[in-house]
Amino acid sequence: MTSPSRMDPQGEPAPWPALTWEEQTWIPSSDRALRPGARTPPTSYRSAVPPFIHDRLPRPSPRVTELAAEAANELSRFDAELGARVSGFAPVLLRSEAASSSQIEDLTASARAIFSAELGIATGQNAELVAANTRALRAALELAESISTASILQMHAVLMASQPRHTPGSWRQEAVWIGTRSDSPQGATFIAPHHSRIRDLMEDLVTFASRGEVPALVSAAVTHAQFETIHPFTDGNGRTGRALVQSMLRHRGVTRNVAVPVSAGLLADVNGYHAALTAYREGDLDPIVVAVAEASLRAVSNARHLVDDIDRIKAAWSSTLTARRDSNAWALLDVIARQPVISAAAAAQEVGVQTPNIYPPLRTLVDAGILKSKREHRIGPFWRSDEVLAAIDAFAERAGRREIT
Template sequence: MYQPHFTITPGITKALMSIEAARQTILALPIDIDMLASLRETARLVATHYSTQIEGNRLTQAEVHQILAGTHIPGRERDQTEVRNYYRAIEEVERLAQRPDVPGERDVRRLHGLVMHGKATPTPYRDGQNVIREAATGLIIYMPPEAADVPALMADLMAWIQMEMDRDELPAPIIAAIAHYQFATIHPYYDGNGRTARLLTTLLLHNAGYGLKGIYSLDEYYARNLQGYYRALTVGPSHNYYMGRAEADITGFIAYFCEGMADAFAAVRFQADRAATRGAMDQSGVLRRLDPRQRRLWELLRRQGTATSAEIAANLGLSQRTVVGLCRDWVDNGFLEVHDPSRKNRAYRLAHAFDAK
């Protein structure tokens, strides 16, 4: 099985502590539903703009907003298609993140299908060799593994992710960083690898409880220091996968990733704090918007703090399968938060906007 080589340095530990402190603060902020929806949409737009910009998309952030609102810009059809496809893929990530299970290989292939074709149809891996060249000189800077090896390498990577998420020993940001690095290293497609790697990273973080209500994006950090991003991905004694890249020490990339995540979380912490201050809410007004099932669950969670899907099903008199779907929707609209993201014992709590004492 895939075995990454790295060391958890003091710098990585410091970044992880910063990430966790910001995470806890953001989750505790009383952001109302309307403000939460606005922040989420902003995060989707930022992620779409910067992740496609990294791959050469020429649209500005303002133009991305216009395109997704329905505007057509003549002569920029390819850029517009990339933006719409990536936005659909982000929406799919948010949907997949509500499932209790760790994402699998088919999920990743479906995300690539959305990125490249706008359809959630699993795409086949490349059937030939590809290389990454320096734009200015045309020199080969990386030669990925042969096509025949890609399926086994991808299966191995996804099995490693499943194992580490289940074991819950490595911090989730480190698992996400390694997944990002190894996906980019395998380079399983001719095109769309970077965008798919960043979507996989986001999905794993959301799945592990680092979704921050869906109001952040790491893509801006990469895009603003693109050479640093590429340098962090370039490790090992050779540009050839089979000549040291596969066994290289990836501590540097993990440090880069965690520092970027800490930076992004700190920025979101500031933004969310301001939003919470501006959007101080009247609790009674929000509660009036709850339907009868939500009111009943609100009372349960106010009494005991958290509840599993089985407990919620018993309380509402519904099947557990129905409750899983309801809880997914309630997390999406800001009524609930995932308290325990584990597959076997997923539990929920009230979003802080509904939990003011």
């Protein structure tokens, strides 16, 4: 694999290269024949040829470089503040990131539906897909020690496990494009590279992502944009690419305890996010770095609001609950704050008791108005905190606004 030098002849970082394009032939499948014995004639189209970037030095403008550094610092500060309380907020923030990333792909579901889907309760396809995205994000963080093609394939395998038609954990072997037609790339706004290029491009990508001299947030933004340009899978590229951002932030030590929901920040301007990806493909780094940096700053503000909301809810619970201090009802308060829809078996495991022994404290919380109970067909009863679920839904609503107050 070869690549242009990262320096120009004067020893300065070279401008970021734009895409080039190559001609391809589109041969419609036989099941799209116009009539028996007749077929749609082959047509030509141009697919992207991304540059190799492993030895290129991204150089955003000074203003954007400063913004990226500020955003990285804010992410680290927020992560450090939650370090002592990570067990209470990491799961909620992880699911908030999964839901926000999915919403960018128009996959929306309420907090109650998402948490219920994780318990196996049928709440709709979207909630199940968001639950799968949560698992993919968890895998991304667990694999953050090494950014590799193997770890990226594993993220995708977890994300798409229930959709075998999209070959979970395997590079695509067919053309993909972004456009209004599903039967042809004609008229598409972007046609990803030919599948024969993916393996080399992905090896190049992870080499770039592993370079420590590139500022962390700049590296994450560029890696994400290059990943989305390669589009290595038939589906799930956006969600996998945003999980990769979380993995890189953990890998570089920007975050150590939580997955700050950066995708929630991107939701404030999805069109701008997509325009930034287009600008990247044309050789302009600034917009995608700005998009990720500003999304990070919005995410921290929004996440602080969510944490404050849950803290207030827990404080109100403490003033409401009159059970003895040695009752497991008190231990359940922390569990419910991070898992606001829960089964008896899950609650018992969290508290460390046998399942029959968890029912009395659950009833105590229901009697105190802290939990509500519902029997689900074929699964049995589960319990939920409408207050925490409302706080998480409010987080999602704020994520769609340009201003967070």
